[in-house]
Amino acid sequence: MLGKIGLAPMAGITNYSFRKICFDFGAEFAYTEMISSESLIRNIKINEKYIPKKDEKDKVGIQIFGSDPIVMADAAKILEENGAWIDINAGCPVRKVIKKGAGSALLKDVKKLKKIIEEVKKAVKSKVSVKVRLGFEEDNFEKIYDAVVEAGADMIAVHGRTAKQMYSGKATWEIKNKGYIPLYINGDINSLDDAKVAMEVSGADGVLIGRSSIGNPWIFSDRTPSFEERLNVILKHFELLKREIGNMAVVEFRKFIAGYTKGLKGAREFRSNIMKIEDPENLIQCFVNYFLYLKNS
Ligand SMILES: Cc1cc2nc3c(=O)[nH]c(=O)nc-3n(C[C@H](O)[C@H](O)[C@H](O)COP(=O)(O)O)c2cc1C
Structure with a gap:
């Protein structure tokens, strides 16, 4: 290694x-x-x-x-x-x-x-x-x-x-x-x-x-990312996964959502909403809106 x-x-x-x-x-x-x-x-x-x-x-x-x-x-x-x-x-x-x-x-x-x-x-x-x-x-x-x-x-x-x-x-x-x-x-x-x-x-x-x-x-890296950085990582990860496995990425990405939103305000409600999404564009929009909400609250 x-x-x-x-x-x-x-x-x-x-x-x-x-x-x-x-x-x-x-x-x-x-x-x-x-x-x-x-x-x-x-x-x-x-x-x-x-x-x-x-x-x-x-x-x-x-x-x-x-x-x-x-x-x-x-x-x-x-x-x-x-x-x-x-x-x-x-x-x-x-x-x-x-x-x-x-x-x-x-x-x-x-x-x-x-x-x-x-x-x-x-x-x-x-x-x-x-x-x-x-x-x-x-x-x-x-x-x-x-x-x-x-x-x-x-x-x-x-x-x-x-x-x-x-x-x-x-x-x-x-x-x-x-x-x-x-x-x-x-x-x-x-x-x-x-x-x-x-x-x-x-x-x-x-x-x-x-x-x-x-x-x-x-x-x-042991540092806490800003909201902006966190969102960018989420979007990059999702985009890579989409390239790798196509629209299945929406379902596969669910495994990461609890981690990516851990400790964030309103995370529980956000998660229960996003777990129902099946369309990639919707998923992206949902994350963007959520992080905008976090930034402004
Ligand atoms: C979902 C999941 C899948 C895993 N798959 C493998 C695997 O394919 N090969 C392997 O050697 N260990 C596998 N493991 C074990 C992990 O490599 C690791 O040994 C274990 O999770 C303990 O480390 P952690 O406490 O840091 O998670 C898996 C663990 C989890 C949770």
Whole structure:
């Protein structure tokens, strides 16, 4: 990974448009959404939307998930030239993914995880990172870390929860960084101050920020934007998303509205109105009017 502060991978969120907005605010690197290795080797075309674009490829890691070492290696080989490095998902706790032995299920089968890392490493020239949790049911981080290093991974990122915890409780930053490879800490980092503390507590080389960046990309710069700046970011983000996915952008953009309007006067009423809008031009006008109202009140 290419700096201290990056945008964590989030399926359905960290597409090209959102990555670009986060880069504008100082994110030093980002990941794609997770890409199914099985799906990719069967049909590259339907996965094209996940592949980094030329203008960002030096800063974006491509995340793949799966459970078959050879399929993972083949997928990594197909993808590697399109991104800055390859990341292996060994943290996803979603049932559909675990059921297939992928994501955080690999934390229960460290031998398999090692084999995947080894095969992917053999298949590609680019660096290979692994994103893990502390363990599946309990904290086995030390064992997982050792396995990841032994298998030859170049970097590791850890979300300080077990898979069983999903997103409950508070993520721990108290992990043991043995320092053999760069380590990134993740989970509940909600400001640049948090990032500093998390790095101090864990001895990590950097952090990944996930949920706190949604509709709040200025988290990477740690300054509060003016109303005008906020509106400009919203309009730019929406425009990029519209270019990326067409009119579907109106619905997809709803994921960001709570974040973009957090703490603003009349936000609750505004949100309930804007969530009903289906026309892109209407959505833009609605934001412009709302920010005009905020400015004048
Ligand atoms: C909507 C959503 C989608 C996610 N998708 C992925 C994913 O595709 N790959 C992955 O490794 N982690 C994924 N995660 C986990 C995040 O990368 C991160 O580890 C987690 O949210 C904890 O960090 P945070 O507290 O900063 O959000 C996802 C999280 C969320 C909320």
